[in-house]
Amino acid sequence: MSLKFGVLGLLKGEPLHGYEVKNRFEAMLGGTWEVNIGQIYTTLQRLERDGLVRPIGRRGDRGKLQYELSPEGHKALDQWLAQPDSGPQQLHEDIYVKLLLATRIANGDLKGLLARQKRAYLQRLRDLNRLEERARRDGRVDLARLVRGALLHTEADLKWMDELSSERFGAEEGARTE
Amino acid sequence: MSLKFGVLGLLKGEPLHGYEVKNRFEAMLGGTWEVNIGQIYTTLQRLERDGLVRPIGRRGDRGKLQYELSPEGHKALDQWLAQPDSGPQQLHEDIYVKLLLATRIANGDLKGLLARQKRAYLQRLRDLNRLEERARRDGRVDLARLVRGALLHTEADLKWMDELSSERFGAEEGARTE
DNA sequence: CGGGTCATACATACTCGGCATACATACTGA
DNA sequence: TCAGTATGTATGCCGAGTATGTATGACCCG
Numbered sequence: 001m002s003l004k005f006g007v008l009g010l011l012k013g014e015p016l017h018g019y020e021v022k023n024r025f026e027a028m029l030g031g032t033w034e035v036n037i038g039q040i041y042t043t044l045q046r047l048e049r050d051g052l053v054r055p056i057g058r059r060g061d062r063g064k065l066q067y068e069l070s071p072e073g074h075k076a077l078d079q080w081l082a083q084p085d086s087g088p089q090q091l092h093e094d095i096y097v098k099l100l101l102a103t104r105i106a107n108g109d110l111k112g113l114l115a116r117q118k119r120a121y122l123q124r125l126r127d128l129n130r131l132e133e134r135a136r137r138d139g140r141v142d143l144a145r146l147v148r149g150a151l152l153h154t155e156a157d158l159k160w161m162d163e164l165s166s167e168r169f170g171a172e173e174g175a176r177t178e
Numbered sequence: 179m180s181l182k183f184g185v186l187g188l189l190k191g192e193p194l195h196g197y198e199v200k201n202r203f204e205a206m207l208g209g210t211w212e213v214n215i216g217q218i219y220t221t222l223q224r225l226e227r228d229g230l231v232r233p234i235g236r237r238g239d240r241g242k243l244q245y246e247l248s249p250e251g252h253k254a255l256d257q258w259l260a261q262p263d264s265g266p267q268q269l270h271e272d273i274y275v276k277l278l279l280a281t282r283i284a285n286g287d288l289k290g291l292l293a294r295q296k297r298a299y300l301q302r303l304r305d306l307n308r309l310e311e312r313a314r315r316d317g318r319v320d321l322a323r324l325v326r327g328a329l330l331h332t333e334a335d336l337k338w339m340d341e342l343s344s345e346r347f348g349a350e351e352g353a354r355t356e
Numbered sequence: 357c358g359g360g361t362c363a364t365a366c367a368t369a370c371t372c373g374g375c376a377t378a379c380a381t382a383c384t385g386a
Numbered sequence: 387t388c389a390g391t392a393t394g395t396a397t398g399c400c401g402a403g404t405a406t407g408t409a410t411g412a413c414c415c416g
Contacts, residue, residue, distance in 0.1 A: 002271065003401080005275060018366075019366050029269060029274075033268075036403055037367085038369085038370095038402075038404080038405095042401085046400080064367090065367085081279060081283075082290075082294075085272050085276075088302065092180055093263070094179055096324050097184045098183075098258075099323060099324060100320055101187035102259060105191075109259075109260075113260075116261075116262040123264065124266065142277070148338065149273075149274070149338045153331060156330040157327070157331075160330050196393075197394080213375095215394080216378095216396085242393070242394090243393095243394090
């Protein structure tokens with residue numbers, strides 16, 4: 001979804017062809033999201049199929065094909081932007097399943113898992129701090145805001161790991177699901 | 179990934195057939211992850227193709243086909259469990275792209291977006307609190323731990339929204355990426 | 357100067373995994 | 387007999403990655 005509407009949002013400004021869309025998108029994300037070029041083109045094709053976007057003129061320079069937003073595209077973009085991400089929080093990330101399995105498998109080494117995961121989060125925190133600093137240095141206030149959100153997430157994860165580590169783990173806890 | 183290894187983890191305990199895998203998996207997640215039945219079967223087929231799982235005996239009762247872990251499956255599962263989720267934090271969620279676009283599109287109504295999103299997070303918070311309570315009532319300590327993590331995430335999101343809302347948004351900030 | 361090589365801009369095709377819908381079929385209990 | 391549940395297959399979309407192809411311009415070397 002984010003890529004699809006990210007592309008729409010970029011095309012709102014001015015018509016672009018695929019390759020340029022990729023560059024703008026990655027620039028907008030400040031290098032935190034490297035998009036596969038193939039995906040850009042399939043995304044554009046789907047957008048065209050759904051009538052949100054349409055090709056402009058004939059193929060130019062070297063096969064370049066520019067796209068522009070259709071009126072429906074404008075509408076879809078505005079709606080998406082106006083709508084908050086709601087719905088229940090998805091628990092689909094690996095860490096959740098790992099915790100559950102480590103709990104119910106006999107020698108799951110839950111404490112080790114937590115310790116390793118905590119280290120990974122600390123590393124992530126360092127990376128994000130560097131990234132935020134760079135964004136500010138580059139005057140990318142918008143990007144720094146994103147990184148700030150990611151930082152808060154990772155801090156939450158760390159806090160979580162700490163809480164869990166300080167629990168006493170009983171032997172026969174939880175795992176009754178039959 | 180989580181589904182694939184979740185299935186492996188369930189099969190570590192005892193051989194199961196697809197339908198039963200689905201039930202156990204959803205029970206393990208306490209209803210927070212409804213898996214599509216088709217996906218279970220394709221996952222099992224891929225696991226079999228990759229030699230991590232193998233069918234047991236002939237088809238039983240009503241076409242039931244049980245699977246058990248192969249030695250390679252055991253190894254793969256243990257490795258996955260031992261490995262923390264590392265790598266950089268992905269900024270692929272809708273909210274990030276929405277923020278960027280709302281910033282750079284002229285009348286992006288950033289403040290409105292933040293307010294709406296905050297309301298959505300508050301709702302999520304309520305749902306998670308109910309869920310945690312239920313998990314504890316059911317003696318599902320393992321599940322309550324997960325929900326606790328999700329709660330911390332959502333709290334972080336709220337904090338983020340508050341920070342952003344109290345910023346003063348300049349007109350010509352950020353959006354220089356050419 | 358001319359030709360080879362290399363990078364870059366630009367695009368397509370193919371593949372795989374996640375995920376959902378829809379369908380088929382057997383059993384089971386009211 | 388009918389509803390529901392148990393169990394499975396087929397099909398298709400979307401996200402994402404790999405591989406390939408073709409121009410064009412730059413750069414180097416004899």
